[in-house]
Amino acid sequence: MRRLIATGCVVIAMLAAIVTLPLAWVASNIADEDGYVAFTxxxxxxxxxxxxxxxxxxxxxxxxxxxxxxxxxxxxxxxxxxxxxxxxxxxxxxxxxxxxxxxxxxxxxxxxxxxxxxxxxxxxxxxxxxxxxxxxxxxxxxxxxxxxxxxxxxxREAIDQIQATNHRSQVGWIVVAAAAALSLLFAKRRSTGLAWLGAGALGVAALLKAATSYGVPNILDKTPSPSGFARTLQKLLADRAADSLSQWLVWLTIAGIAAIVAGVLLRVSSGKS
Known part of the structure; x- marks a missing residue:
C-alpha cells in the first residue's frame, strides 16, 4: 500500500510539473514586463x-x-x-x-x-x-x-490566461513539492523514492522537450500573420522561446540525474552499514 501511494505521488508530481514548468516560464518571460524585455x-x-x-x-x-x-x-x-x-x-x-x-x-x-x-x-x-x-x-x-x-x-482570452500564470505557477509548485515530499514519506526506502523522483524529472524534461520541438513549429505554421516582418518576428519569438525553455529543461535534467545518483549512493551506503 505504501509503495502504491508513493508511486501515485510521483505520478502526481510529474503531471503537476509538466503543467507548472511552462506556466512558470511564461510568468517569468512573457507576463512580467522586465522579463519580457530581457527575453526579447x-x-x-x-x-x-x-x-x-x-x-x-x-x-x-x-x-x-x-x-x-x-x-x-x-x-x-x-x-x-x-x-x-x-x-x-x-x-x-x-x-x-x-x-x-x-x-x-x-x-x-x-x-x-x-x-x-x-x-x-x-x-x-x-x-x-x-x-x-x-x-x-x-x-x-x-x-x-x-x-x-x-x-x-x-x-484576448490567451492574454488574460498569460496574466494569470504567476499565481497558477505558484500553486503548481506547491503541488509538485507536496507530492514529492509525500512520495518520499511513503516510500519504503528513501533512496528508492529519491531515484524515482529523479527519473520522473527526466521524464518531464523529455516530454516537454518533445512538445517544444514538434508542437510549437506546427502551431506556428497554422498561425496567420499580416506582413513579412510580422511573420519573421513570430518565427523568432517561437525559436527564442524554444531555446529559453530548453535551458530550463537542461537544469531539470541535471536535477533529475543528481537525484538518481544521490538515491543510488544512499542505497549503497545504507547497504554497507
Missing amino acids: SPMGSDPELQKAFAEYLTDYFVREQGLPSAVQPTAAKVLAGAAANTANAPGFTKAWEQSQRSSHRLMFGPKANQDRLAVDLGPLADFVVDHAASGLPVALPKPGKIVLQVNNESQ
Whole structure:
C-alpha cells in the first residue's frame, strides 16, 4: 500500500510539473514586463529581423506617410540603408528594448488595448529617422507609435490566461513539492523514492522537450500573420522561446540525474552499514 501511494505521488508530481514548468516560464518571460524585455532583447541583433524591419519601415514611410512621388525613390533608398545600418549604431539596443517594453504594455499594461500579439515599432522608427534625416530631401515626422499586429486572430482570452500564470505557477509548485515530499514519506526506502523522483524529472524534461520541438513549429505554421516582418518576428519569438525553455529543461535534467545518483549512493551506503 505504501509503495502504491508513493508511486501515485510521483505520478502526481510529474503531471503537476509538466503543467507548472511552462506556466512558470511564461510568468517569468512573457507576463512580467522586465522579463519580457530581457527575453526579447537578443532578437534585436538578428540579421533576418533587421532586414525585415528595414523593408517594413521603408514601405511605411514611402507609402503610408504620403511622401511626394518625386522623392520616393531617394527616400526609399536612404531609409532602407539607414534602417539596415542602425543595428550597429549606439543607442539601437536601447531603442529596441524601449520598443519591446512599449509592446508589452500594449498587451499587458494597465491601459492595454490590444487583443492580439502586437509590437510597437515607434521607438525604433524614431531612432532610424534621426539617423536618416541628413540624407533625405524632405523632413520626416517621427511617428511616435507604429503598432503592428503580429497575427490576425483575436487572442484576448490567451492574454488574460498569460496574466494569470504567476499565481497558477505558484500553486503548481506547491503541488509538485507536496507530492514529492509525500512520495518520499511513503516510500519504503528513501533512496528508492529519491531515484524515482529523479527519473520522473527526466521524464518531464523529455516530454516537454518533445512538445517544444514538434508542437510549437506546427502551431506556428497554422498561425496567420499580416506582413513579412510580422511573420519573421513570430518565427523568432517561437525559436527564442524554444531555446529559453530548453535551458530550463537542461537544469531539470541535471536535477533529475543528481537525484538518481544521490538515491543510488544512499542505497549503497545504507547497504554497507
